[in-house]
Structures are given as C-alpha cells and as structure tokens.
Amino acid sequence: MSLNLTTYEDLLSAITVDDGQAVHDPATGEFIGNTKMSTTDDVDAAVARAREAQQSWGALPDAERSQYLHKAADAVKESAEALAHILAREVGKPLNGPNARFEAGACEAWLRANADFEIQEEVLVEDDSGKAILSYVPIGVVGAIGPWNWPMMISIWQLAPSLRMGNTVVMKPSEHTPLSVQALVAVLNRVLPEHVLQVVPGAGDIGQAVSEHPDIDKIMFTGSTKTGQAIMRSAAADMKRVTLELGGNDAGIVLDDINVDEMAQDIFWGAFINTGQTCAALKRLYVPAAIYDELVEALAKIASETPMGQGVSEENVLGPLQNEAQRKIVADLVEEARKAGANIVTGGNPDDDQPGYFYPATIVSDIDQHNPLVQIEQFGPALPIIKYDDLDQAIEWANELDVGLGSSVWSSDEQRAREVANRLIAGTTWINKHGAVDPRVPFGGVKKSGMGLEFGVEGLKQVALPKVTAL
Numbered sequence: 001m002s003l004n005l006t007t008y009e010d011l012l013s014a015i016t017v018d019d020g021q022a023v024h025d026p027a028t029g030e031f032i033g034n035t036k037m038s039t040t041d042d043v044d045a046a047v048a049r050a051r052e053a054q055q056s057w058g059a060l061p062d063a064e065r066s067q068y069l070h071k072a073a074d075a076v077k078e079s080a081e082a083l084a085h086i087l088a089r090e091v092g093k094p095l096n097g098p099n100a101r102f103e104a105g106a107c108e109a110w111l112r113a114n115a116d117f118e119i120q121e122e123v124l125v126e127d128d129s130g131k132a133i134l135s136y137v138p139i140g141v142v143g144a145i146g147p148w149n150w151p152m153m154i155s156i157w158q159l160a161p162s163l164r165m166g167n168t169v170v171m172k173p174s175e176h177t178p179l180s181v182q183a184l185v186a187v188l189n190r191v192l193p194e195h196v197l198q199v200v201p202g203a204g205d206i207g208q209a210v211s212e213h214p215d216i217d218k219i220m221f222t223g224s225t226k227t228g229q230a231i232m233r234s235a236a237a238d239m240k241r242v243t244l245e246l247g248g249n250d251a252g253i254v255l256d257d258i259n260v261d262e263m264a265q266d267i268f269w270g271a272f273i274n275t276g277q278t279c280a281a282l283k284r285l286y287v288p289a290a291i292y293d294e295l296v297e298a299l300a301k302i303a304s305e306t307p308m309g310q311g312v313s314e315e316n317v318l319g320p321l322q323n324e325a326q327r328k329i330v331a332d333l334v335e336e337a338r339k340a341g342a343n344i345v346t347g348g349n350p351d352d353d354q355p356g357y358f359y360p361a362t363i364v365s366d367i368d369q370h371n372p373l374v375q376i377e378q379f380g381p382a383l384p385i386i387k388y389d390d391l392d393q394a395i396e397w398a399n400e401l402d403v404g405l406g407s408s409v410w411s412s413d414e415q416r417a418r419e420v421a422n423r424l425i426a427g428t429t430w431i432n433k434h435g436a437v438d439p440r441v442p443f444g445g446v447k448k449s450g451m452g453l454e455f456g457v458e459g460l461k462q463v464a465l466p467k468v469t470a471l
Helices: 008-015 040-059 062-078 078-091 100-116 152-163 178-188 202-210 225-236 260-276 289-305 324-339 393-399 415-421 456-461
Strands: 021-024 029-034 124-126 130-138 143-144 168-172 195-197 218-222 241-245 250-254 282-288 343-346 362-365 382-388 407-412 430-433 464-470
Touching: 008 021, 008 029, 008 040, 008 078, 008 178, 008 382, 021 178, 029 178, 040 130, 040 143, 062 078, 062 100, 062 152, 062 178, 078 100, 100 143, 100 289, 130 178, 143 152, 143 225, 143 250, 152 168, 152 178, 152 456, 168 202, 178 195, 195 393, 202 218, 202 225, 218 225, 218 393, 250 260, 250 393, 250 415, 260 289, 260 382, 260 393, 260 407, 282 289, 282 393, 289 343, 289 362, 289 382, 324 362, 324 382, 343 464, 407 415, 430 456
Parallel strands: 143 168, 143 218, 168 195, 218 241, 250 282, 250 407, 282 382, 362 382, 407 430
Antiparallel strands: 021 029, 124 130, 130 464, 343 362
16 A cells, blocks of 8 residues: 655655664654664665666756656645654754745755756857867766755755756765655655665764765765864765865844844844754844844844744744754853853743753843854854944954854945945855845855855756866
8 A cells, every 4th residue: 555645644654664763853752753774785785776777867868857856846845744744743843934844845946946957068169279068967976964954955955956967866864853854755756766866864874884985976965064074084085076064153243224123033033043953044143332232132022922832833933952962052052151241131041841952042142252152153042142343343253263154244235234245254145134045046155164065057067077078
C-alpha cells in the first residue's frame, strides 16, 4: 500500500524506522520517531549510485532538467502542510510567522527560481583571430551537508542549483534534524529519476565520510566556521571544489533619522526570525544615543508581547531553541552580560521547570562592545543593543570581528544609508531590512563567514565547471 506523502502521518511513516536514533520535539520532549543512522558503507553505496545516475542526468537537455525542478516544486506544494508539521515537530519552529509554513513555501519558490534562471554560452572572442566560447558543464557528484536551523530550505539551496546544472546529490542532514531532510527528499523523489538525489542521515562521522569521499566532486556546506575549515582541509587532498556558508555575527547600524515606530517591527524580525536561529539574522545592533532609549523600549515591548510556545500551536510565532546545547550557549552569554553590568530589559529569566528548550525573547541594553554577547554569535533570541555617539566608531565596531555574512543600515535617507553600507565589510548589506534573501540575488560571506556564492545565475555557475571552447 503506497503512502500519501501529503499528510503528516504518512510522511512521518515513510521516513521513520523501527530501530534507529530517537528524535524528540524540542518544545515538549515528546518522541516523534526513530531515524535511520547511515554507515560509511551506506555513503559508499550512495555515492556509487549517484555517480552512475549522473551520466544520464547530466546528458539530459537543460530544459528537461528545468522541467524536473518544476515537477519537484509541484510535489513540495502538494506536501507543504505535511512538511511544515515535520518542521514544527522536529525543529520546534512555529507553523506561522517566518517559520515552518514559510520554509516549506520557500522550498517551492527556490526550486522554481532555479528552474527558470537562464544560463547561456558566452562568446568571449569573435574576430579574425578566431572564436572563444565559455559554457558550463556538470561537476559530477555534489555532497551537500546541511544545518539544523533551516534544514529543508537550505537543503533546497544546495540541491536545486546542483541538479539544474546536471549534477547528482548526496545529502547529509544535521544529526539534530534528520527527519526534516529525509521528508523533503522523500517528497522530491516522487518525481525525480532514481538515485539523482539521495540522503544519508547520521552523525559527524557520516559528514566526514561525505566530505572526504574521493568520488564526490564538490562539497556544499552550511554550518560553523570550525567545521567549514575542516572541510576545506579535507577537500584539499583531491582538490574538491567547495561552497561554504559559515557563521555570521551580523551587525545592524541605526542612523539617527529613523522613525522608531515605523521601523521597530522590521528590526525585531531581522533579529528574531526563526527565534534568532539564522546565520544571517541581526545579532548586534548599534543605535545612536539620541534615539537609544526610545528604540530599546520599542523593541522590548515587541519582544515581551510576541507569543512563544510549541510549534504546532497556531498562535505562536517564536519557538524553542532546537537543541539543549544551543539553549545553554544563549543562556550563558546573557548571564555573563548580566554579571558584567548590562541591563536585561526584557527576558533573560528562563523557566527551567518548563519542558523544552525555551529561552524568552531577550533585549539587552547598556552593554559594552567587547562583551561576549556582542563578540560571540549567540544564535538565539537575545539581542544586544550597543549605544554609540560617533558613527565612525559604530562602523569600526561593526567591522572589527572576523566574520562578515550580512549587515544592515536603518535610515530614512537612502543616500546616507548607502554611504554607510559601502563601508561595512559583509557579503550583503541590507537597507531597512535584514536577512531578506532572494533566490535571484547572489548570497555569500566574506572573512570567516564563507567562500563562494549561492543563488541566482552566479549560484548556478558555482555548481558547474567552466568550459572554454576555442575555435
């Protein structure tokens, strides 16, 4: 009897096993199901199947692969509610707000965008000396290693361009969120050819096996800088290509001309999207003294009034931290800030008797630039707000860390905002928004926040080999 993957119950049944690693809801501690745990032999077998399947997949006309991506997007659309419930249970993110249903919808949108990008041959030279043409051909097998915070969406960021350009993909999900990626792959494989896309859930040894595998030609990784550095070292052995989207500690600079009432909500969600568990979320906010108290009060009011709770409850828009280790990081950093004299305006007092890995939405003011909560990426619902008197000093503070994924400038004067944006060292600087990624717009980090670009035509090129034909 075939399962209907458009319902949560059948989709969960399709990806869980009788004997494996138990997965629990981070909001309640309730058992969800057991996930398969792969072995290194499973990785070898998956890569062998992927390499064989790549020959026929890569030989398809580009237009046909685009059609497959649209079919995959249709399948995601049909199963979107079931996928969202998997996310709500396993990741803890609420169904509503910029969370689980949003993520499922983003998967469909990114598939369609990657299906429709036009990538054409480029004539480099055409004169009496001859002709040179630049085109792009498949790399081969892509190993995709993903994180736990946006497990489905970031998987799509990796697999959609890779498949479009004629590669096959072996995915290793985070051990914290294996069911989400297996659910997504199960839905996509309803329409994709066999072995073009495979998933190998497991712990760190499986990620290492993927990154070091001699028959994998490219690694795409989203996660910590430390792990990204290890992947670069292993990739060097056989000159694998890599795309790395690593940690960020994104700065936002507010200028003194903003309307606080108009911008406070957008600033809040720039920081607290996915309960702060986003690489390109706003992690530290620099505010001029003239409007400091007003903005702090506005953000604290929003934080205290925004409903937080179980992901499957329709009223919530903030959820728990996904895992206990991340909750401890946030709690320790806030407590260290408190002991150093910072003001915990709201939040900062978790209920340790409450089930799940909840930490209240926390606004921290009167904090020093060199406090660990500012210097270290908290990756959770706690925003430090640093007061400045001199804009040049704020820009210097924003740039002084060794990361540079995103940044933002908040101002009612576009020209003034762009002048500040041009001085910020980050892969992307948003104006009057933060973390607003777009499948059409290239995205990547500088310094220790990553290597390479994703999204748009530039993202397609980075999962292909440039080929010059000279006539």
